[in-house]
Amino acid sequence: MRRLFRFRRSSIARRLAGFSVIFVTATVVVASLILYLIVAGVVREQIDQRLDTQIDGLRSALTINAAGDVVLSTALDGPPFDRRGSGWYWQVSGEQVHLTSRSLAGEPIASPPRPFDWRHILSGTPQPAERAGLGGETLYLRVAEAAVANKTVEIIVSAPQSALSAPARRALLWLVPAMVLLGIVLVGGIFLQVRYGLRPLRQLTFDVSSISAGNLQRLPDSDVDDLRPVSGEINRLVDQNVQRLAETRLHFANLAHGLKTPVANLLLALNSINDPDNEMRGLVERIDQRIRHHLARARKTAAGGTGVATLLKPRVDDLVLVMSRIYAEKEITVECNIDPELAVACAAEDFDEILGNLIDNAFKWAGQKVGIDARSDGAMIVMTIEDDGPGMAEAAIVEAFRPGVRLDETVPGDGFGLTIASELVQLYGGTITLRNIDPVGLRQSVAMPKAVAS
Known part of the structure; x- marks a missing residue:
């Protein structure tokens, strides 16, 4: 059995x-x-x-x-x-x-x-x-x-x-080798036939993987009549997924629109009397910037803007420059090793938000050094941000992705950085992982689809 x-x-x-x-x-x-x-x-x-x-x-x-x-x-x-x-x-x-x-x-x-x-x-x-x-x-x-x-x-x-x-026995002495040879030829022909016959299925598998990696938008028309219904159904599912993704982002846009007016009113209501330190005004402005960003991204999706590509090195260099100024008193040394030709299939604004949160975390917890690296791995690009800080407890790594969770109240933050970064990465078909480095430090790894070469 x-x-x-x-x-x-x-x-x-x-x-x-x-x-x-x-x-x-x-x-x-x-x-x-x-x-x-x-x-x-x-x-x-x-x-x-x-x-x-x-x-x-x-x-x-x-x-x-x-x-x-x-x-x-x-x-x-x-x-x-x-x-x-x-x-x-x-x-x-x-x-x-x-x-x-x-x-x-x-x-x-x-x-x-x-x-x-x-x-x-x-x-x-x-x-x-x-x-x-x-x-x-x-x-x-x-x-x-x-x-x-x-x-x-x-x-x-x-x-x-x-x-x-x-x-009859003499004839059998010739007959047996001839039939064995015939059987070997037939078996060889069968293997060639199976290999040739299943080639469209292997091509279909490759095309589906290309869609998952972002290298294809839809399956091409199949030359095999038996596979046309299958490719048609897969294309229908792909279209439904794209439509649902657009609808989801549209809902986020509607939500952002609903929040935009109250936030604007709140910003106008704050002044030097009720907010003498401008602390609340800065927080509201930050909320307003995020709302504007998500509105822009939702409009771009609704308009059909897909197939984007963002070069890694220029964006990372800008983010490192900003973080170096913010954390200038810590005098962090940054080692950056990124191929100028590497590009991810991600909008520049989303990439800045993802890497900005991770690099910010690295600068925030680093003692003296931060390392940033990127490499190509098949259809994905893997980016790693390492710091020589204290690292994290293994139980805290899972909790770090929960919205609003702050693992250390002694440092500034709102607890949404990793959550937003993780959601955006998953939206593009990627992953984020955190891992402690021996003896000290934390490695943040991001895998995102490689941009299709134009």
Whole structure:
């Protein structure tokens, strides 16, 4: 049952190839058996014809001499009936009649039982008899009756059993290698056929992966009729996903629109009297900037702006410059290793928000050094931001992505940075991971789809 379950879970190619190999093997075996039987039948027919010819010759040569005895009018001991012990014998026997071939050397062949066959009886044609043994050899017999004057005699003609089996065995020596070669050729053809036949499925898998990586918008039309419904359904799902994504962002835009007016009113209501330190005004302005940013991104999505590409190095350099000024008193050393050609499939504003939050965290907790690196990994680009700070407790890493969670109240922040960054990365089909560095420090890794080369 476990093997059967594994077979059911195997690939289509293995199923097709496995079934075809079994089918070809069975076909080759059956075909070999049939061909062997055909060869054996042809050899038997030839032997029958030769023995029947000898019987007809004996019938024609039987006559009665002057003394009233049954004799042969001519000698019929031509090869191979002239070689003693050859197995090629003939015998004419009856009442006071016993004539034998030179090869039989006077040894009698016992009259064998014959199957009842009225067609042979009425027509007088020779018929097969049960095999007999003579001199340690099995004989194949043909028997007929003949009337000579008023006497009825039995004519028995034999051939060695090896005369029937040996040619068939020799044919089998050629037949088996030929059929094995044929089977190998057929199996090879089957594997090529399976590989060629499943090529459209492999291409479909590659195209679906390209859609997931952002390298394709929709599946191209399939050249295979059987796959057109599948590609059509996948394209329909892709279109639905794009539409739902646009609707989701539109809802966010509507929410932002709903918040924009109250925030504007709140900003106008704050003054030097009720907010002497401008603390509330700065917070409201920050909220207003985020609302404007999400409104712009929602408008861009609603307008169909897809397929964007953002070069990493210029944006990271700008973010590092800003953070270096904000945290100038910490005198952080930044090591940045980014290929100028690397680009991600992400809007520049979203990229700034994602990397800005992560770089801000690195500067905030770093002791002396921050390292930023980016590399290409297949269809993704992996960016890492490392710092030499105290790191995080393993339990706190999961909690860090929850909105509003602040792991340390002694440093400034609102607890939404990692949450916003994670949501944006997931929106583009990427991932964010946090991991402690040995002996100290934290590594923030971001994987995002690589931009399609134009």
